[in-house]
Amino acid sequence: MHDRISHAGQMSRLTSHSQWILLILAAANGGFLYFTPGLAESGYAWAIKPSINAAFMGAGYLAGLLASVLGLYYARRWRSVRALVLPFFGLGVVMTLATVMHEDRFRWGYWLTWLWAAVYVAIPPIAAFLYRREERMPRGSVDQDMGLDSMRAFASLLGAILLTLAALLFFAPKVIAAVWPWTITPLIARVFAAWHVLMGGVLLWSAFGARRFHELPIPFLTVFVWSLLLGALPFFHGPSLTHASTTVAFVLLQLVLAVFSGSVALRAIRAMRYSGQAL
Secondary structure, eight states, rough: TTOSSSTTTTTOOHHHHHHHHHHHHHHHHHHHHHHGGGHHHHHSSSOOOOOHHHHHHHHHHHHHHHHHHHHHHHBBBBBHHHHHHOOOOOOOOHHHHHHHHOOOOOOOOOOHHHHHHHHHHHHHHHHHHHHHHHSSSEEEEEOOOOHHHHHHHHHHHHHHHHHHHHHHHHHHHHHTTTTBOOOOOOOHHHHHHHHHHHHHHHHHHHHOOOOOOOGGGHHHHHHHHHHHHHHHHHOOGGBBOOHHHHHHHHHHHHHHHHHHHHHHHHHHHHHHHHHHHOO
């Protein structure tokens, strides 16, 4: 019983320790793909080109790295990481489907390809198990903080935009590829869809499910880092850009996401300090 709960609201050791796996995978993938994207054409589970596509994926992993570090070293309450778990389930499902649909593109003679497949097949059942386990633990009721109302509408709107983009990337990859700021294949489009499912899901879950300020910093800082890293891509990979108008729209979307998610996270941290509330 001690592992299950030590005080109302605390995250179990199993959920906390499971984040080590995510931290290791996110660090390895994020550093490789974002900072040395040119190597992904020959050194990844499939040939990723142009290199901006690898960097896009790396941004997601680096954002996940931040979430894992904060979850491991700062979060003590389940509700501080709750907004990430089911969206992470969605990411795993979409990544698995993309792998199955484009299995001919993968290097199945390469051990990292099998690790890729194993990780994304495992994510949905593990995320579902941990979510169900935590939700069934006895915890006290949580009163809703009315101070969160101002973030809900905009978080809902941005979350809906990201999920709409995810649907288009997954179900109409060729249509999206024709207007995307740089060259993408159907496989890359569906991989991008998975990251949009994760971040859009985080925003919507926070909008409808968050009740206290301690639930906001980790999910919103995750979105903040993701959007900041994505917004920098056109500046670092200018020669890869093919559509000026959609590049501007892409950068503006990331800017709006970064400003909003960063401001919400900072406001939540200030409110937590003022009230003596901890993660």
